[in-house]
Amino acid sequence: MAFEVPSPGVTVLFGPSGAGKSTIILAAAGLLRPDACRIEVDGQVMVDTEAGLWLSPERRRVGLVFQDARLFPHMSVATNLRFGMRRARPGTVTFDEVVELLGIGELLGRRPHTLSGGERQRVAIGRALLAQPHLLLMDEPLASLDSARKAEILPYLTRLKTALRLPVLYVTHDLDEVTRLADSMVLVEAGRVVGFGPLAEIAARADLPLALRDDAGALLHCRVAEHDPGRELTRLDAGGAEFLVPLLDLPLGREVRVRIPAREVILAGKAPEAISLHNVIAGTVRQIAGDPARRAVMVEVGLPDGALLARVTPDAIARLALSPGGPVLALIKSTSIEVLGD
Amino acid sequence: MTLIVAARAVSFGLPLAVAMAWLLARYRFPGRAWVNALVHLPLVLPPVVTGWLLLILFGIRGPIGSLLLAWFDVRLVFTTAGASLACAVMTFPVMVRSVRLSLEAVDPGLDQAARTLGAGRLDRLFNVTLPLASPGILVGGIVGFATCLGEFGAVITFAANIPGQTQTLPLAIYAALQVPGGEMKAAELSLVSLTLALVGLLLSEWVAKRLNVALGR
Numbered sequence: 348m349a350f351e352v353p354s355p356g357v358t359v360l361f362g363p364s365g366a367g368k369s370t371i372i373l374a375a376a377g378l379l380r381p382d383a384c385r386i387e388v389d390g391q392v393m394v395d396t397e398a399g400l401w402l403s404p405e406r407r408r409v410g411l412v413f414q415d416a417r418l419f420p421h422m423s424v425a426t427n428l429r430f431g432m433r434r435a436r437p438g439t440v441t442f443d444e445v446v447e448l449l450g451i452g453e454l455l456g457r458r459p460h461t462l463s464g465g466e467r468q469r470v471a472i473g474r475a476l477l478a479q480p481h482l483l484l485m486d487e488p489l490a491s492l493d494s495a496r497k498a499e500i501l502p503y504l505t506r507l508k509t510a511l512r513l514p515v516l517y518v519t520h521d522l523d524e525v526t527r528l529a530d531s532m533v534l535v536e537a538g539r540v541v542g543f544g545p546l547a548e549i550a551a552r553a554d555l556p557l558a559l560r561d562d563a564g565a566l567l568h569c570r571v572a573e574h575d576p577g578r579e580l581t582r583l584d585a586g587g588a589e590f591l592v593p594l595l596d597l598p599l600g601r602e603v604r605v606r607i608p609a610r611e612v613i614l615a616g617k618a619p620e621a622i623s624l625h626n627v628i629a630g631t632v633r634q635i636a637g638d639p640a641r642r643a644v645m646v647e648v649g650l651p652d653g654a655l656l657a658r659v660t661p662d663a664i665a666r667l668a669l670s671p672g673g674p675v676l677a678l679i680k681s682t683s684i685e686v687l688g689d
Numbered sequence: 690m691t692l693i694v695a696a697r698a699v700s701f702g703l704p705l706a707v708a709m710a711w712l713l714a715r716y717r718f719p720g721r722a723w724v725n726a727l728v729h730l731p732l733v734l735p736p737v738v739t740g741w742l743l744l745i746l747f748g749i750r751g752p753i754g755s756l757l758l759a760w761f762d763v764r765l766v767f768t769t770a771g772a773s774l775a776c777a778v779m780t781f782p783v784m785v786r787s788v789r790l791s792l793e794a795v796d797p798g799l800d801q802a803a804r805t806l807g808a809g810r811l812d813r814l815f816n817v818t819l820p821l822a823s824p825g826i827l828v829g830g831i832v833g834f835a836t837c838l839g840e841f842g843a844v845i846t847f848a849a850n851i852p853g854q855t856q857t858l859p860l861a862i863y864a865a866l867q868v869p870g871g872e873m874k875a876a877e878l879s880l881v882s883l884t885l886a887l888v889g890l891l892l893s894e895w896v897a898k899r900l901n902v903a904l905g906r
Contacts, residue, residue, distance in 0.1 A: 376805050404804040417802040420904050421820045430816075431806035478806045 348540040350533050354389055354482075354514035359525045359546075361557070362535035368518045371535070372486045375516065376411045377404030388482045388514065408435065410480030414487045416471035418459035424470050425455040431478025438479030440511070445473045448510055449503050465496035469503060476511070485517045489524060497524075504528055522562055526550075526606055526687055551654035553636040553647035558656060563645070564608035565656045571601045580625070580681070587651025591625040591681045604687040611683035612657035614646060615676040616667050626679040630655065632669050648677050655679075691858040694769060694844075695837035698776035699784075703830050706784035711814070713785070714792040731843075732782040740846025743775060747847070765847075772848040772855040776840045780833040787832060791825020792818065824900040828893045835889030838882065858882050 348367070352358035360368040373379035375386055377393070380401070386393040393402045393409070410431075418427050428451075432442065446452050449469045459467060468488055475483060489497045505527060508515070517528060525532065525546070533543040534555055542555045550557060551565040569583035574594060581595040583605065590605065597603065618627050630648040638645055644664055648655040655677050669675060712718075713725055731739045747754040747765045757763045765771040795818050803813045819826070841859040848855035850864060862878045865871035 378801050378804065404801075405807050405809050407805075408807065409805065411802070411805040413798065413802065415798070417796075417798050419799060419803075419817060419821075430803070430808070434807035434812070474806065 348535070348538065350540050350543040352514060352516065352533065352543070353531055355512040356530040357508055357515045357517055357528050358531045358533060359529040360516060360518045360533050360535055361520065361525060364520065366535040367538045368535050369486055372411070372484050372516065372518055375482065375484055376409050377402065377407050378411075391481065408479065408481050410475030410478055410483040412468070412471050412475050412483070412485040412488045414490050416459070416464075416467040418462075418467060418470055418474070420459050422459075423455070424451065424457050424459065424462070427459065427470060428455075428474050428477055431474055435477075435479040440476050440479055442477060444510075445476050448506055449473045463496070464492050465499045468492065468500060472503075472507070476507075480513070483513050483515045485515065487518050487520075489519070489521070497521075501527060522560070526566060526604065547653050551647060551656055553634050553645040553656060558609070558636060558645045559638060559640070561610075562608060563656060563658070564606050564611075565654055567605050567607070567650075567653045567655075569603050569605050571595065571597050571599050571603060574599070583686075585650065585653060588628050588630075588653075590628070590679070590684055592684050592686060593681060595686060606685040606687060607655055607679060608683065608685075609645060609656035609658040611679060612648075612655055613678040614648075614657050614659055614663060614667060614669070615678055618676060619678070623680075624678050625681045626677075626684075628655070628677045628679065630675055630677055632671050632673050632675050634671055635664060635669065646675075648675055691838055691861075694772045694776055694855075694857055695834050697770070697773040698780060698837045699830050699834045701773070702777035702781055702833060703784055703826070706781055706829065706833075707788050707819070707826060709781075710785045710788035710792055711818075714789050728785050729782045731779050736779060736840070736842025737846050739778060740775060740843035743778065743843065743847045747771070747774065767849045767851065767855060769848075769854055772844050772857060775843040775847040776837040776857075779840050779843050780836045783836055784829040784833040787829030788822065788826050791822040791829075794825070795821045821904065824897045824904070827900065828897050831889055831893035831896065835886050835893075838885050838889070858885075 360371060362368055370379065374381050374384055381396070383396045385395045385397065392400055393407050394400060419430065422430070428442065428445070446455070449472060451466070451469050451473060454462060454466055454470065462470065472488065489500060492500070501524070508528060519525060529546045531544060532546045532549045534541045534549065534557065536556060542549055542552065547566045547568060549555060552558065557563060567585045569585045569590065571581060572584040572589070573582040575582070576594065579594045580591045583590045583592060583603065628650065630650050633647040633649040633654060636645045638658070642660070643658050644661050646657045646659060646669065648657060657677060667675070709728060713721065744766065745751050749755060749758050749764060749766060754765060757765065765774055799817055799821070800813055803817045808816065839859055840857065841863070844855065844857055845860055850856055850860045856864065858878060858881065862875050862882070865875040865878060
């Protein structure tokens with residue numbers, strides 16, 4: 348398997364358990380020594396088995412956040428945070444900045460065993476960041492938390508993402524974390540990389556395993572183009588295609604991510620009349636992939652910038668006479684479009 | 690007298706026991722089973738045999754004893770230092786055992802975490818593993834100390850029973866019992882012995898509990 352990810356930026360490793368995601372993480376951290384492997388971060392080679400090069404984990408400066416925070420129980424939160432910092436050359440990440448970003452100022456004097464799961468994980472993230480890593484690895488950092496704790500941490504992670512210019516490899520199988528954090532994505536299945544690239548591109552591919560999920564759907568990057576308070580609608584511009592959604596409380600020009608679930612998209616040959624629907628989007632059929640388990644097919648509809656996914660029946664394809672390359676209209680209820688912010 | 694012998698035995702034996710336990714707990718090397726057996730030998734061997742073996746090894750004509758005498762002018766046989774050595778050897782297995790158990794109980798995940806944070810081997814040992822194993826190490830020391838107080842066979846064989854020099858508490862009790870009318874003295878000494886042993890055991894419990902609280906267990 349081989350893949351390349353952008354730096355800085357958050358790349359999510361996504362795939363079923365046992366697919367090899369954690370192996371990738373452990374190899375990148377140096378806690379596992381693969382037989383053949385080459386890892387390079389920002390031009391610096393960490394491992395190259397062919398050249399016989401091996402950088403030990405302690406000299407690699409790759410931060411790792413484990414699923415179980417693994418804080419040192421005999422140290423206070425502050426000492427835990429400084430553990431890596433004291434052993435690294437001074438860098439751009441400062442103690443106060445991290446404490447501020449993660450909102451852990453009030454925990455500094457406490458012992459790890461008195462913290463909640465979410466607090467522990469925040470401290471672990473801070474500890475890894477303060478070791479001034481070249482690369483940050485996060486191995487399902489939120490998997491052991493309940494959804495309320497997850498919701499508590501996610502905003503901190505989004506803040507970190509914008510504040511730090513670092514490449515991050517993030518393992519998860521939670522699509523919510525993916526859509527909120529990822530810039531790009533690596534799909535792993537049975538020890539192989541089945542696809543990697545920018546998130547919007549991967550999410551909108553009808554032929555990748557992601558399209559077989561119940562909650563499959565396309566992601567689009569949009570700009571808030573116009574508010575219409577009279578009709579209580581907001582117009583979003585997705586680089587050529589336009590969407591109307593219920594009025595948003597966001598400034599004009601703001602970049603947002605929207606997710607459009609495949610099961611909410613209707614395909615049509617010509618525009619219907621007298622209908623409650625707002626969004627009739629013209630596109631081109633890019634590919635049609637089978638989904639035999641659901642007796643359905645997934646249609647990838649190309650837009651000027653990006654793509655939509657529509658889950659329909661094989662019968663619909665036949666009736667509309669859809670084939671790759673042909674024109675099609677995608678009908679989307681404005682209330683079905685999930686605006687995720689950024 | 691007894692306390693000094695025991696204190697010396699523990700202060701020399703414990704660091705060695707920690708090193709040995711570390712070796713046995715973390716590394717797989719050829720002959721590991723033999724080293725392990727050798728360490729535990731004094732536990733199962735009759736103490737008199739241990740004392741006699743020490744006498745052979747460390748006697749002034751023994752392979753190690755003659756070297757010590759020639760190089761450092763140190764004589765162990767029939768001296769206070771010798772009594773400490775005998776005690777240390779006898780309590781070594783107890784200490785290794787206790788330390789090793791606590792080392793093995795330390796989560797290796799924390800060691801991994803420390804590695805990714807840039808801590809080298811010794812750094813991790815002294816700042817992560819040993820502090821986390823400290824309850825076991827302390828208990829090992831205290832129990833070792835208490836066992837030293839009661840050591841008889843190896844001491845009398847190797848260091849003899851010289852009042853004021855190598856006569857530890859149990860030897861003194863034994864000597865008192867040999868003298869007609871010494872029962873009273875023997876009873877007094879036994880009471881002292883009993884008290885010391887009890888205090889040792891209670892202290893180790895208490896220390897372990899305090900440390901475990903500090904470590905958040």
